[in-house]
Amino acid sequence: MKFEEIEILMRKNEILSEQYILPGNFIIVRLDGKGFTKLTKEKLNLEKPFDERFHQAMTATTQHLFTVGFRVLYGYTQSDEISLLIHRDENTFSRKIRKFNSVLAGEASAFFSLQFQQLCVFDCRTIAIPNHDMILDYFCWRQEDSHRNSLSAYCYWTMIKNNFTAKQATAKIEKMSQSDKNELLFQFGINYNNLPLWQKRGVGIYSKVVTKEGFNPLTQMTSQCLRNELYHEKDLPIREDYRLFLKDILKIK
Numbered sequence: 637m638k639f640e641e642i643e644i645l646m647r648k649n650e651i652l653s654e655q656y657i658l659p660g661n662f663i664i665v666r667l668d669g670k671g672f673t674k675l676t677k678e679k680l681n682l683e684k685p686f687d688e689r690f691h692q693a694m695t696a697t698t699q700h701l702f703t704v705g706f707r708v709l710y711g712y713t714q715s716d717e718i719s720l721l722i723h724r725d726e727n728t729f730s731r732k733i734r735k736f737n738s739v740l741a742g743e744a745s746a747f748f749s750l751q752f753q754q755l756c757v758f759d760c761r762t763i764a765i766p767n768h769d770m771i772l773d774y775f776c777w778r779q780e781d782s783h784r785n786s787l788s789a790y791c792y793w794t795m796i797k798n799n800f801t802a803k804q805a806t807a808k809i810e811k812m813s814q815s816d817k818n819e820l821l822f823q824f825g826i827n828y829n830n831l832p833l834w835q836k837r838g839v840g841i842y843s844k845v846v847t848k849e850g851f852n853p854l855t856q857m858t859s860q861c862l863r864n865e866l867y868h869e870k871d872l873p874i875r876e877d878y879r880l881f882l883k884d885i886l887k888i889k
Contacts, residue, residue: 657731661764662724664774665736667744669716670757676716679754684796685789686835693751694718698841699866700747701740709886712775714782714838718744718758721771721886736762768888772879779878782838784814787828791817794824833871840869842885 676682698711698718707723729735741760749756795805818828844867
């Protein structure tokens with residue numbers, strides 16, 4: 637078979653397997669660390685249950701993904717996951733799902749790996765979101781997941797540090813209500829309500845208009861101008877207040 641005939645056949649097979657996000661839909665991508673439980677326990681010397689360096693690396697990776705060629709409206713990170721809301725009119729790569737997944741997973745994996753000089757890998761999934769209500773539902777869902785996982789992680793590592801085995805800690809926690817978990821921590825001198833909000837609610841990243849002061853060398857005068865900068869919100873509100881916060885920054889009526 638000639639090269640040209642093989643190429644036509646292969647390109648046809650590629651096209652038949654393509655999936656696209658339909659026009660008019662917002663795009664959300666969620667990236668998760670692959671094998672990060674083993675990575676953080678065995679290869680990285682991290683503080684438990686939350687490590688400031690790891691948190692900063694995840695935040696920096698999220699910010700990096702704003703710069704790789706997609707119109708990202710909002711980024712959210714908690715634990716080892718990142719969610720990005722991409723503009724509904726984004727047409728890069730003709731909205732091919734495999735391109736979104738491969739480019740963003742590759743960029744996140746490479747950038748994060750450099751932070752620790754260790755091979756770190758993210759997987760990625762792309763989701764079509766048809767309306768504003770579903771956008772708000774999605775991010776509230778991920779924040780609630782953050783809260784639940786954070787509370788469980790604090791309970792688990794508190795018990796481990798107090799001579800419980802991993803099996804004992806897991807068995808005890810999995811049957812406890814949220815109020816019981818709060819009480820368990822309180823018994824060990826930890827008030828969960830007083831812990832840093834980013835550990836419980838995650839971090840939001842979005843573009844914010846700020847006033848900058850500059851110096852004009854021609855006029856020898858200072859002047860002010862407005863610029864868009866990426867802002868990290870570490871004190872996110874919760875539940876209905878979080879929905880209002882998202883409505884405000886995304887200009888949803």
